[in-house]
Amino acid sequence: MHSIRSCFALPTLLILxxxxxxxxxxxxxxxxxxxxxxxxxxxxxxQYFLGLWGTSAxxxxxxxxxxxxxxxxxxxxxxVHNEVGANLWRIWGTSADDIFAVGYDGVILHYDGSxxxxxxxxxxxxxxxxxxxxxxxxxxxxxxxxxxxFDGITWSTIHSDPNEFYTGIWGASENDVFVVxxxxxxxxxxxxxxVSMSTNTTQWLRDVWGRAGNDVFTVGSSGGxxxxxxxxxQPMAKPNTYQLDGIWGSSxxxxxxxxxxxxxxxxxxxxxxxxxDVGTQSHLSGVWGAQDDLFVGGSGxxxxxxxxxxxxxxxxxxxxxxxxxWGTGQHLWVGGFNGMLGHYNGNTWSxxxxxxxxxTGLWGTAxxxxxxxxxxxxxxxxxxxxxxxxxxxxxxxxxxxxxWGDSSxxxxxxxxxxxxxxxxxxxxxxxxxxxxxxxxDVWGDGTGRFVAVGEQGTILRFNGTAxxxxxxxxxxxxxxxxxxxxxxxxxxxxxxxIIHYAAGQWTQESAPANNGxxxxxxxxxxxxxxxxxxxxxLHYDGVWKTLPPITAATLEGVWGTSPDDIYVVGDKSLVLxxxx
Numbered sequence: 001m002h003s004i005r006s007c008f009a010l011p012t013l014l015i016l017x018x019x020x021x022x023x024x025x026x027x028x029x030x031x032x033x034x035x036x037x038x039x040x041x042x043x044x045x046x047q048y049f050l051g052l053w054g055t056s057a058x059x060x061x062x063x064x065x066x067x068x069x070x071x072x073x074x075x076x077x078x079x080v081h082n083e084v085g086a087n088l089w090r091i092w093g094t095s096a097d098d099i100f101a102v103g104y105d106g107v108i109l110h111y112d113g114s115x116x117x118x119x120x121x122x123x124x125x126x127x128x129x130x131x132x133x134x135x136x137x138x139x140x141x142x143x144x145x146x147x148x149x150f151d152g153i154t155w156s157t158i159h160s161d162p163n164e165f166y167t168g169i170w171g172a173s174e175n176d177v178f179v180v181x182x183x184x185x186x187x188x189x190x191x192x193x194x195v196s197m198s199t200n201t202t203q204w205l206r207d208v209w210g211r212a213g214n215d216v217f218t219v220g221s222s223g224g225x226x227x228x229x230x231x232x233x234q235p236m237a238k239p240n241t242y243q244l245d246g247i248w249g250s251s252x253x254x255x256x257x258x259x260x261x262x263x264x265x266x267x268x269x270x271x272x273x274x275x276x277d278v279g280t281q282s283h284l285s286g287v288w289g290a291q292d293d294l295f296v297g298g299s300g301x302x303x304x305x306x307x308x309x310x311x312x313x314x315x316x317x318x319x320x321x322x323x324x325x326w327g328t329g330q331h332l333w334v335g336g337f338n339g340m341l342g343h344y345n346g347n348t349w350s351x352x353x354x355x356x357x358x359x360t361g362l363w364g365t366a367x368x369x370x371x372x373x374x375x376x377x378x379x380x381x382x383x384x385x386x387x388x389x390x391x392x393x394x395x396x397x398x399x400x401x402x403x404w405g406d407s408s409x410x411x412x413x414x415x416x417x418x419x420x421x422x423x424x425x426x427x428x429x430x431x432x433x434x435x436x437x438x439x440x441d442v443w444g445d446g447t448g449r450f451v452a453v454g455e456q457g458t459i460l461r462f463n464g465t466a467x468x469x470x471x472x473x474x475x476x477x478x479x480x481x482x483x484x485x486x487x488x489x490x491x492x493x494x495x496x497x498i499i500h501y502a503a504g505q506w507t508q509e510s511a512p513a514n515n516g517x518x519x520x521x522x523x524x525x526x527x528x529x530x531x532x533x534x535x536x537x538l539h540y541d542g543v544w545k546t547l548p549p550i551t552a553a554t555l556e557g558v559w560g561t562s563p564d565d566i567y568v569v570g571d572k573s574l575v576l577x578x579x580x
Contacts, residue, residue, distance in 0.1 A: 040550050041579070042068060042079050044334075044342075044349060046319030046572035049297030051090035051101065052286035057293040062286060062303055063088035063101045066553060066572060069109070069116065070303075070315075072295075077303065077315055081116040083109060084535070085552035089128045090286075094135045100150075102127035102140045108148075108155065121148060121155050128167040129179075129207070137174050141166035147179060147194070159187075159194050168208035168218065168247075176213040178228070180205035186218065186233065199226060199233045206245045211253070217267075219244035219257045225265075225273060237272035238265060245285040250292070258284035258296050278304045278311050301572070318342060318351050322569035323556045324402075326362035326370070334569050335359025335372055341389065342573065351573075354389060356380045361402035363411060371423075373400035373413055381413060381421065381428065393421060393428045402441045402480075406448060412462075414439035414452050420467070434460055434467045440479050441519075445486040451501075453478035453491045459506065473499055473508045479518050484525040490540070492517035492530045498544060512538060512546045521558040521566075531555035531568050550576060 047064040054060030058074025067086035070077045086107050093099030097113025106123040108130075109116050121127070125146040132138030136152035145161025147169070164185050171177035175191030184201040186208075187194040199205065203220035210216030214230025223241035226233045244259035255267045262280040264287075265273040284298035294306040301317035320337030327333060330346030339354030357376025364370030368386030379400055383392035398416035405411030409425035418435035421428045439454035450462040457472035472478070476493040483489030489501040490509075494516045498509040511517075515536040522528030528540035535551040538544050553571035560566035566578040 039578070039580075041577050042082065042550075042574070043567075043577040044301075044317055044344075044573065044575035046299075046301040046317045046574070048283075048285070048299045048319065048572075049301070049303055050285045051088065051092075052288040052295050052297050052303075053091045053093060053099070054288060054290065054295070055093070055096045057290045057305075057307060059096060060288065060295055061091050061093075061099060061101075062295075062297050063091045063103075064297075066551065066574065067103075069101060072303075072314070081109070081111075082550065083107065083116070083118070084549045089126075090130050092130045092132065092138075094132060094138070098135055100130050100132075100138060100140070102130045102142070108140060119155065122157060123148065128165075129169045131170050133171050133174055137171075139169050139171065139177060141169040141179050141181075145181075167204070167206050170208045170210055170216070172210060172213040178208050178210065178216055178218075180208045180218045184220075197228075197233065200235075201226070206243075207247045209247045209249055209255070211249055211255075217247055217249070217255055217257075219247045219259070223259070225257060225267075236267075239273060239275050245283075246287040246296075248287045248289065250289050250294075252291055256287050256289070256294060256296075258287045258298070260284075262298075264296055276306075278306070279313065280304060280316070282316070317349065318353075318573040320573060321358075321554065321556060321571050322573040322575070323358055323360045324362045324372075325557045325559045325567045325569045325575070326364060327559070327561070327567070328364065328367055331367040332567065332575075333362050333364075333370060333372075334573060334575060335362050336569075336573055339374065340573065341372065341384075342575075352389075354382070356382070357399070361400070361413070363403050363405045365405065365408040369408070371403060371405075371411065371413075373403050373415070375399045375401055375415075379415065379419070393430075397430065398433070401439065404442045404444050404450065406444045406446050410444070410448055412442045412444065412450050412452070414442045414454070418454075418458075418460075420452070435469070440477070441481050443481045443483055443489070445483060447486070449486050451481055451483065451486075451489055453481045459491070470501075470506065473506055479516075480520045480530075482520045482522055482528065484522060484528075488525045490520055490522070490528055490530075492520045492532070494518075496532065498530065498538075509544060512544050518554075518556045519558045521560060523560065523563045527563055529558050529560075529566060529568075531558045531570070535570075537568070 047066040049064045060072040062070045065087045067083040069081040071080040088103035091101040099111040101109040106121040108119040108121045125143045127140045127142035130140045138150040140148040145164035147159040166181035168180045177189040186197040203222040208218040216228040225236045242260040242263045246258045249255035257265045264276040282298040282302040286297035297303045300319040303315040322336035324335040332344040334342035339356040342351040357374040361373035370384040372382040374380035378395040379397035381393040398419045400415035403413035411423035413421040418433040420431045437455040442452040444450040452460045457475040459470040476497045478491040481491045515533045517532035520530040530538040537547040555570035557569045568576040
């Protein structure tokens with residue numbers, strides 16, 4: 001089958017992240033593990049990099065829509081700040097110890113050379129651009145015509161217009177500042193007022209940058225590039241009409257624009273802009289460089305650099321929703337939207353798109369013997385033999401949602417219409433629909449006994465001979481199940497409910513969050529983790545407790561090898577790892 005549509009690989013990304021739990025010893029190996037760090041870490045993310053800025057080719061920052069700020073030190077990228085729940089648009093600074101990042105809800109972050117802290121912006125409007133003249137003249141612009149100025153001490157609103165949305169700001173001096181935005185809007189501050197300028201276009205002007213007050217460039221949503229010569233804005237010749245989102249120029253005089261379909265355009269003062277092939281189809285929004293060196297960033301966690309004339313993809317990852325995770329030894333697999341199967345082999349991350357629906361379940365016995373379920377309409381069950389993915393069972397029948405194996409000789413897959421497939425170590429057989437409702441997950445105790453859960457409170461237990469329905473305390477749709485033993489089982493639901501099987505019956509647990517829960521995994525009767533919507537993570541040690549947030553992204557899957565080695569996956573193929 002192996003009909004791979006795309007495949008990408010890149011060096012391991014080392015990361016830093018947010019402390020969550022108490023210290024411990026040891027430094028287990030695996031993807032994204034800073035040695036001896038007892039924390040949750042962002043091991044991988046498909047964050048959309050909207051902003052890039054730096055002071056040199058070995059000191060570059062990138063920010064994006066998952067609130068993560070990455071730093072490049074000339075060797076590798078790592079997360080240096082995680083602003084949970086933030087959506088960051090742009091980043092800019094006056095020096096290595098005076099950097100600003102802005103985003104949704106009026107968020108402004110500042111780096112002083114040691115720490116990132118949130119500043120009081122005085123607004124809740126989205127801020128889509130930040131640039132300045134000096135440490136005492138920094139500007140941020142955004143929705144409802146909001147323009148803020150930082151005087152070195154406080155931010156204050158200096159302009160607003162409820163009908164305008166600014167996405168680019170740049171100035172040559174405090175009395176010579178330009179702002180651009182929706183519907184072709186451009187304004188100029190002359191020291192007294194923000195004067196409307198005619199651009200002769202209605203396309204959304206996405207960014208603005210200049211070399212001087214009479215040498216300013218702006219780019220638009222229909223691929224337009226306009227130049228201001230001190231008298232008027234004029235359109236410039238360019239090679240395509242793809243949307244352009246970012247613009248920046250080097251001290252050597254070359255100007256770059258980036259946008260859709262991996263577009264990078266270069267202008268060196270000639271008659272027209274010329275394309276630069278950087279080898280990606282990602283939507284690029286961020287651009288920054290140092291002399292001849294250039295960095296561009298965009299969708300799918302992509303950052304590409306041209307250093308000393310050589311173009312290299314430094315980071316890339318899938319930006320669809322990840323549903324499932326499983327691993328063995330140094331290997332880790334992540335399954336997600338559109339048949340995405342990501343793999344960490346102990347050294348590099350890669351992914352491929354099989355286009356077979358969402359990969360909702362993963363399980364295997366070794367790195368060369370892995371099964372995956374897909375929720376497409378063909379009931380797809382895949383197998384990986386160490387070389388490629390192929391069908392493990394003839395396509396057809398209701399969709400499959402998850403699977404669990406006790407050993408290389410015994411596994412179960414479940415899906416729509418109560419469908420159950422059984423594996424005997426050689427082949428899969430279809431046991432048909434045990435119920436009429438969808439089964440979302442299955443778990444086994446290692447002795448050939450299984451529990452499956454699904455829609456409208458459905459619970460089935462295989463006792464070694466037959467599947468027997470059990471009574472749920474509610475009719476909530478159960479999304480996942482895991483147990484410490486056949487007499488100690490937990491299920492979590494789409495409305496945030498938790499039920500526990502003990503002493504022969506299911507009872508409802510007190511759940512600390514209302515967010516829908518999508519998966520549950522554990523390592524003992526009093527060491528269980530559940531994850532869900534809005535970045536919620538719960539831990540059970542006899543009582544369910546909410547863990548400090550690491551992300552606001554939807555979390556879909558959790559799996560681990562031990563209490564000291566846990567993985568969580570979710571939106572934009574985010575991979576979190578806990579190690580201690």
